[in-house]
Amino acid sequence: xxxxxxxxxxxxxxxxxxxxxxxxxxxxxxxxxxxxxxxxxxxxxxxxxxxxxxxxxxxxxxxxxxxxxxxxxxxxxxxxxxxxxxxxxxxxxxxxxxxxxxxxxxxxxxxxxxxxxxxxxxxxxxxxxxxxxxxxxxxxxxxxxxxxxxxxxxxxxxxxxxxxxxxxxxxxxxxxxxxxxxxxxxxxxxxxxxxxxxxxxxxxxxxxxxxxxxxxxxxxxxxxxxxxxxxxxxxxxxxxxxxxxxxxxxxxxxxxxxxxxxxxxxxxxxxxxxxxxxxxxxxxxxxxxxxxxxxxxxxxxxxxxxxxxxxxxxxxxxxxxxxxxxxxxxxxxxxxxxxxxxxxxxxxxxxxxxxxxxxxxxxxxxxxxxxxxxxxxxxxxxxxxxxxxxxxxxxxxxxxxxxxxxxxxxxxxxxxxxxxxx
Numbered sequence: 472x473x474x475x476x477x478x479x480x481x482x483x484x485x486x487x488x489x490x491x492x493x494x495x496x497x498x499x500x501x502x503x504x505x506x507x508x509x510x511x512x513x514x515x516x517x518x519x520x521x522x523x524x525x526x527x528x529x530x531x532x533x534x535x536x537x538x539x540x541x542x543x544x545x546x547x548x549x550x551x552x553x554x555x556x557x558x559x560x561x562x563x564x565x566x567x568x569x570x571x572x573x574x575x576x577x578x579x580x581x582x583x584x585x586x587x588x589x590x591x592x593x594x595x596x597x598x599x600x601x602x603x604x605x606x607x608x609x610x611x612x613x614x615x616x617x618x619x620x621x622x623x624x625x626x627x628x629x630x631x632x633x634x635x636x637x638x639x640x641x642x643x644x645x646x647x648x649x650x651x652x653x654x655x656x657x658x659x660x661x662x663x664x665x666x667x668x669x670x671x672x673x674x675x676x677x678x679x680x681x682x683x684x685x686x687x688x689x690x691x692x693x694x695x696x697x698x699x700x701x702x703x704x705x706x707x708x709x710x711x712x713x714x715x716x717x718x719x720x721x722x723x724x725x726x727x728x729x730x731x732x733x734x735x736x737x738x739x740x741x742x743x744x745x746x747x748x749x750x751x752x753x754x755x756x757x758x759x760x761x762x763x764x765x766x767x768x769x770x771x772x773x774x775x776x777x778x779x780x781x782x783x784x785x786x787x788x789x790x791x792x793x794x795x796x797x798x799x800x801x802x803x804x805x806x807x808x809x810x811x812x813x814x815x816x817x818x819x820x821x822x823x824x825x826x827x828x829x830x831x832x833x834x835x836x837x838x839x840x841x842x843x844x845x846x847x848x849x850x851x852x853x854x855x856x857x858x859x860x861x862x863x864x865x866x867x868x869x870x871x872x873x874x875x876x877x878x879x880x881x882x883x884x885x886x887x888x889x890x891x892x893x
Contacts, residue, residue: 530554544570548583555587563587578604582614589621597622616645616658623665632669639665643692663693670701679705696721696728707733711741719760726771727880731764738764769810773877773884778815778841779805780873780887782848785860798854800871804834805846812841814877819852822870828855 533550540546551566567584574580585600601618604611623638639662646658670685682705689698703717715737722729738761745753783802789795800819806812815835821828832852835841860869869891874883 542573544574544577544580547573548580551583551587555590560591576603578611578614582610582618585614585618586621589618589625592625594622594625612645612648613651613654616642616649616654618642619645620658620661623661627665627668630672632665632672636662636665636669659693663689663695663698666692667695667698667701670698674701674705679709696725700728704733707737711737711744715741715757722764722767725880726767727878727882731768731772734764735761771878771881773812773815773875773881775884775886777806777808778812778875778886779807781805783871783889783891785854785869785891787860797856798858798860800830800852800854801849803846803848804841804850806841806843809843811843812877813837815841816876816879817852818874818883820872820874821854821858823858823860823868828858830854 547566547570551563554563570580585597588597601615619638619642623635626635643662646655666685666689670682673682686702700721703714706714742757781803818831873886
């Protein structure tokens with residue numbers, strides 16, 4: 472009995488010691504994590520405060536400050552940035568390296584020097600510095616992404632599009648690990664666009680297979696009409712069915728991105744080819760698409776003879792209780808088509824004694840359309856405030872160009888050019 476009691480007491484003692492150790496270790500770990508978090512917050516806050524402090528400092532003020540505070544690496548980084556802007560790159564490089572030593576290679580100093588190296592084209596050193604950033608800092612992934620983004624921008628500027636793609640790929644890898652969704656989207660979009668730029672270069676140099684691969688990679692990253700349309704154009708001379716499939720998808724979303732002559736020719740060829748190779752059912756399918764395409768064009772584009780502009784003149788009106796004058800262009804608009812025009816936008820360019828004036832206005836809307844064979848008289852557009860008609864040498868000095876379109880995104884169509892009698 473006594474032996475069993477002692478054994479139980481020893482067991483309880485051991486369990487108590489083990490539990491106590493676990494609790495102590497857990498508390499220590501919590502304290503350490505809290506300290507790391509607070510230290511990170513303090514460092515980030517110091518960076519912010521220091522950047523605000525020296526934002527408007529001159530070179531002389533910063534150099535004087537650093538004589539009294541040689542350990543302040545934030546000021547060294549700021550001064551290095553000023554020298555870089557002034558293109559005194561040796562001074563800037565020296566200060567960035569001093570900031571690295573002073574800060575014991577902190578993330579902020581590594582990032583600042585890596586960005587400098589990326590801007591200057593020292594890509595190997597920049598990448599090495601980027602990979603030395605510690606993941607303990609919550610900004611580490613963002614810093615890395617921005618460094619590789621800067622490299623990519625340099626590569627694009629120098630038209631080295633293949634290198635730009637590689638740099639954006641690494642930038643996007645790090646951007647995906649940040650908490651900033653808008654930053655992730657920005658890098659993703661640039662990454663997708665870099666493949667399109669590379670495809671353009673490959674198309675220009677006749678490397679069609681590489682271009683197709685580039686455009687497909689761009690679409691995997693982000694579906695865009697630009698990549699889809701260019702892929703369709705590449706396939707026009709390779710496989711018209713694949714070309715039409717891609718161009719058709721773009722046409723549904725953005726009529727005005729698609730060249731109407733290319734698409735019309737493509738649909739006509741497919742309809743004719745299908746009669747021989749795929750049967751009447753397939754031919755009719757593309758014929759229906761062709762008719763639908765033409766109908767969409769009529770709804771979207773305006774042509775020179777679709778409308779007439781007549782009886783234009785300019786009137787001058789003085790504002791009530793004011794010496795300021797306002798000028799208005801008055802004209803009649805007639806619809807020459809067999810279709811109602813739900814919306815009509817007009818742009819007028821006027822040339823008076825070597826001065827150009829431009830004004831834009833939505834003339835008709837869905838609630839007030841321009842009906843077929845309808846003539847609407849005395850339409851009025853107010854001219855720009857700086858428009859003047861004083862001291863004209865003769866009565867035929869105002870040249871007017873009228874442009875029109877049916878949709879906001881549509882290209883302008885020149886309708887008429889005339890000289891007004893004032």
